[in-house]
Amino acid sequence: MDESKNRPKVAIPEGDAPRGGLATGVSVIQAHLATLPGGPGVYRMQDEKGNALYIGKARNLRNRVVNYTRPARLPIRLQRMIAATRSMEFVTTHTEVEALLLESNMVKKLKPRYNVLLRDDKSFPYVLITGDHPYPQVIKHRGARTRDGRYFGPFASAGAVNRTIVTLQRAFLLRNCSDNVFSTRTRPCLQYQIKRCSAPCVNRISESDYAALVEQAHDFLAGRSHRIVEKLAADMEDASEALEFERAATLRDRINALSHVRSHQDINVEGLDEADVIALHQEAGQSCVQVFFFRDGRNYGNRAFFPSHNRAVEPPEVLAAFIGQFYDRVVPPKVVLVSVKPKEATLLGEALSVRAERRVRLVAPQRGARRKLIDHALINARDALARRMAESASHRKLLDGVAETFGLDAPPARIEVYDNSHIQGADAVGGMIVAGPDGLMKNAYRKFNIRGLDKTDAAGGDDYAMMREVLTRRFARALKEDPDREAGTWPDLVVIDGGKGQLSIVQDVFEDLGIDDVALVAISKGPDRNAGREQFHMEGRRAFMLPPRDPVLYFLQRLRDEAHRFAIGTHRARRAKGITASPLDEIAGIGQKRKKALLLHFGSAQAVAGAGLTDLEAVDGISQTVAKKIYGHFNED
Numbered sequence: 001m002d003e004s005k006n007r008p009k010v011a012i013p014e015g016d017a018p019r020g021g022l023a024t025g026v027s028v029i030q031a032h033l034a035t036l037p038g039g040p041g042v043y044r045m046q047d048e049k050g051n052a053l054y055i056g057k058a059r060n061l062r063n064r065v066v067n068y069t070r071p072a073r074l075p076i077r078l079q080r081m082i083a084a085t086r087s088m089e090f091v092t093t094h095t096e097v098e099a100l101l102l103e104s105n106m107v108k109k110l111k112p113r114y115n116v117l118l119r120d121d122k123s124f125p126y127v128l129i130t131g132d133h134p135y136p137q138v139i140k141h142r143g144a145r146t147r148d149g150r151y152f153g154p155f156a157s158a159g160a161v162n163r164t165i166v167t168l169q170r171a172f173l174l175r176n177c178s179d180n181v182f183s184t185r186t187r188p189c190l191q192y193q194i195k196r197c198s199a200p201c202v203n204r205i206s207e208s209d210y211a212a213l214v215e216q217a218h219d220f221l222a223g224r225s226h227r228i229v230e231k232l233a234a235d236m237e238d239a240s241e242a243l244e245f246e247r248a249a250t251l252r253d254r255i256n257a258l259s260h261v262r263s264h265q266d267i268n269v270e271g272l273d274e275a276d277v278i279a280l281h282q283e284a285g286q287s288c289v290q291v292f293f294f295r296d297g298r299n300y301g302n303r304a305f306f307p308s309h310n311r312a313v314e315p316p317e318v319l320a321a322f323i324g325q326f327y328d329r330v331v332p333p334k335v336v337l338v339s340v341k342p343k344e345a346t347l348l349g350e351a352l353s354v355r356a357e358r359r360v361r362l363v364a365p366q367r368g369a370r371r372k373l374i375d376h377a378l379i380n381a382r383d384a385l386a387r388r389m390a391e392s393a394s395h396r397k398l399l400d401g402v403a404e405t406f407g408l409d410a411p412p413a414r415i416e417v418y419d420n421s422h423i424q425g426a427d428a429v430g431g432m433i434v435a436g437p438d439g440l441m442k443n444a445y446r447k448f449n450i451r452g453l454d455k456t457d458a459a460g461g462d463d464y465a466m467m468r469e470v471l472t473r474r475f476a477r478a479l480k481e482d483p484d485r486e487a488g489t490w491p492d493l494v495v496i497d498g499g500k501g502q503l504s505i506v507q508d509v510f511e512d513l514g515i516d517d518v519a520l521v522a523i524s525k526g527p528d529r530n531a532g533r534e535q536f537h538m539e540g541r542r543a544f545m546l547p548p549r550d551p552v553l554y555f556l557q558r559l560r561d562e563a564h565r566f567a568i569g570t571h572r573a574r575r576a577k578g579i580t581a582s583p584l585d586e587i588a589g590i591g592q593k594r595k596k597a598l599l600l601h602f603g604s605a606q607a608v609a610g611a612g613l614t615d616l617e618a619v620d621g622i623s624q625t626v627a628k629k630i631y632g633h634f635n636e637d
Contacts, residue, residue, distance in 0.1 A: 021083040022071055029068045032088050036062040040099045041092040042106065045114075048086040051487075052112040057099035061090060077310050081114045100344075100351045104324035116309040116321035124154030124330060125161040129174070129217060134207055135182070135200040136214050138165055138174045152221040154330060156293055156301030164221075166196070171254045172217040173198035173205075195253065229255055272370070276332070279339040279377035280319050281385055285311030288385035289322050290377045295333070302377070304384040316343040323348060323362075332356045338364050339374050395439060401552040402493070406538065408519055412492035413437060417563040419497040420450070420466045421571035430470035431567030434491075435559055444489075447570045448473060464505050467496065471509045479513060491518060497560055499524035503537045523560050534560075584608065587633045590626075597621045598630075609634040 029045075041061045045053045045068075058064030065088075071079045093099045107115045128141040131149035140161045145151055155161045168174055175182065175197050177189070182201045191197035198205040198213065205213075216228050236251035277292040287307055293300040307322050320342035332352040341364045342348055352360040365371045399411035415435045420428065428450035434441040448470045471494075482489055496502045503522035510518065522537040534557070535543045546553040584595045584605050601619045602608045608616075608630070616627035 022079060025082040025085040026069050026071060028085050028087065029065060029082070032090070033062060033066060033069070036065060036090065037092055038062050039092055040094070040096040041090055042099050042102050044089040044106070044110075044112075045081065045085045046087045046089065047084050050087070052106075052110040053081050053084055054112050054114040055103055055106045055110065057096070057103040059096045059099075061092070075312060077114065077312060096347060097350045097354055100324060100347060101354065104321075104328050104351075107321070108325050108328050114310070116307050116313060116318050118305060118307050118322055118325040124156070125158050126151045126153035126155065127161055127164055127168075127221065128152075129214060129221075133179060133182075135175060135210050137179070137182075138168050138176055138217065140165060150218060150221075153295065153300060154293060156291075156303045160301040168217050168220070169196035171220070172213045173254075174213060174217060175200060177201070195250070272335075272373075274333040275335040275337055277337045277373050277377045278319070278323065279374055279381045280315050280322075281378055281381035282315055282318070283382075283385055284389065286385060286389065287315075287318050288381045288388065289319070290381035290384060291326070292373070292377055302380060304381065306385075306388060315340050320344060320348055324351070327352055327355060332360045334359070335361050335363060337370055337374060338362065339378055340364060392438060396437060398551060398555045399437065401550075402555070405546065405552050406493065406519060406521055406536075408493065410492075411437075412519075414441075414488070414491045415493045415495060415559065416491040417495040417497070417559045418467070418470060419560070419563040419567040420463055420470070421564075421567040428466055429567060429570045430466060431563055431570055432470070432474065433559070433563045433566050440562065445566060446474070447566075463498070464501060467498070467502050467505050468509055471506050472513070475509065475513055475515060479515075493519045493521065495556070495559060495563075496520070496522040497563060498522050499535070500537050500543075503539070507539060523556065587630055590630070594621055594626070 038060050040057070040059050042055065042057050043061060043065055044055050047053055056064065068074070068078070068082055068085075071082050074082070091102060093102060108118065111117055123142045126141045126145075127138065128147065129138050129150050129152075130136045130147060132147065136149065140158065141147070141151065153161070155164070165176060169176060169191070173196065175191070177185075177191070177197075185201040188199040188202055188204065189197070192199040192204070198210060200207075200210050216231075220228055232251050232255050236248050236255065239245075239248040239251060272294050275294045277290075277294070279290045281288050281290075287309065289305045289307060290302060291305065292302040305322065305326075307318060309318055309321075319338060319340060323336070323338075323342060332355060336352065342362070345362050345364075349360060349362040352362065363370070365374060396411065402408070402415075403411045413436060417433050417435070418430060420430050430448035430450060432446040432448070434444040450466050450469055478490060481487075494506065496506055499522055503520060506520055506522075510516065510520070520539065524535045524537065524543075525533075533545060533548075534553070535545055537543050546556075584590055584598065590598075597620050598608050598616075599605065602611060602615075611631075613627055613631045616622055616630055617624055619627075622630070
């Protein structure tokens with residue numbers, strides 16, 4: 001949508017004239033003003049590589065964008081953004097609500113540098129009681145709700161879901177086995193023996209009685225547990241009077257399971273049927289947002305989030321951006337209680353209502369029981385941020401120690417650690433893990449499938465050749481994509497799991513690529529391969545060891561072990577995939593249905609490879625053209 005060429009420029013009022021890079025950014029923005037509509041929409045500011053710098057929405061696009069042509073009136077943060085702007089893109093919408101929804105979606109997807117960003121993008125788990133089987137199962141579910149059944153949640157963590165499922169099994173004896181396991185059982189499993197399942201797979205319970213248990217589980221998850229406990233207590237008393245002591249004991253255990261869960265509900269407010277409680281605490285330019293989930297009158301737990309933003313961003317703006325991105329994939333509840341009124345709260349409430357397809361109220365309570373909930377969430381947010389800041393301070397002290405140990409000019413902002421994994425050269429992979437001032441940066445981890453080894457290297461597993469390939473690919477790409485080192489993807493320190501040999505390989509790679517400003521360290525196991533006696537190898541220094549209880553040593557050990565874990569896990573995944581792979585997978589046009597027909601007809605992929613053209617044509621679903629393709633794949637002549 002960049003139509004900056006041949007557009008008239010809009011004059012800048014005197015006194016606002018920018019200079020240098022700022023002038024270039026302003027001229028780019030000016031070039032779009034002549035044709036910008038006066039209606040709602042979303043605008044995107046991009047740098048010279050097309051990366052998003054900022055995404056915003058506006059009721060009137062032209063009036064909003066023209067503000068950026070007067071940078072003298074804007075904060076320094078926005079002036080820097082304008083100076084980096086080299087192109088813009090626009091999307092018009094019918095309403096401002098649509099623009100807000102689109103803005104939240106695009107921010108989550110593109111993660112612009114100057115927006116408030118919600119880093120944690122994991123989906124929340126739900127409890128699902130399936131509805132596509134005569135005997136429904138109770139399972140944990142994440143992602144799209146495509147399977148038939150009733151969903152309960154969201155829960156704050158997988159642990160909360162697992163505990164709820166165990167309770168449902170103990171209290172209602174519902175199965176959690178897969179449909180395939182259910183259909184193949186011939187005798188009750190261990191879940192039946194420990195009284196967590198009613199064994200419908202072997203007809204130990206009728207379909208109607210099992211359906212009654214499922215309905216009770218629905219009532220329990222819908223907040224009607226008191227009614228269920230009263231019913232079970234009456235049944236237990238009847239069973240006891242009828243001298244059915246075993247049945248009475250089973251009912252007693254079910255009542256105890258329900259009572260245990262009800263006693264562990266942290267805080268509940270009468271009349272708060274479905275709501276999220278969102279509280280924001282800011283300190284030292286950082287923010288923590290604490291979210292409590294209440295569904296069907298029950299507290300489903302809480303989770304802390306730490307959005308990324310500039311220090312100057314005020315709480316209402318942070319909270320508005322957080323809510324917009326948080327509910328991009330989570331269905332909003334009927335009520336959202338907030339600690340501070342977010343920016344454009346009315347518009348945000350309309351957007352949440354559109355997303356939920358029903359009315360959603362955004363409320364900032366000032367007194368009463370709901371305010372106590374907010375205060376409780378604020379305490380949790382404050383404590384979580386204090387813990388995070390303490391951990392960050394400790395981590396920064398470790399980085400200072402790393403800089404001192406290896407003679408770096410400053411604490412490293414990005415450390416990359418490399419390791420390889422293979423079995424005699426087979427399924428060889430390289431792993432790269434990344435650590436920064438805030439700890440491990442798992443979204444920056446990379447794996448490398450080793451593909452440049454010849455047969456001689458692969459037979460013995462040439463670690464030197466593997467390391468050479470991994471580092472060459474990593475830094476050749478870095479030179480191509482970020483030669484000016486502005487994107488923050490270049491390391492200050494590279495750590496190799498190995499000794500002098502691996503270090504010399506990396507030095508050769510850097511010399512070939514012309515890289516001379518990245519510190520290199522190799523860690524070898526040391527005498528007797530004992531942890532704590534690692535040796536460190538650097539260019540121009542003799543191998544040295546750190547004191548056994550040095551915190552820096554522990555830190556480097558953890559990084560090396562994390563790289564080792566990541567490389568081994570990647571190798572195992574690749575090896576497992578290779579074990580289940582079939583030569584038929586490599587033939588274009590052969591899907592699962594045709595592959596199944598071929599294997600049923602010939603018995604194995606090896607027999608398919610040796611089959612004649614006529615034999616292949618005799619298989620159901622295999623035409624003459626497809627038969628020739630299969631035959632040609634296995635026979636070069």
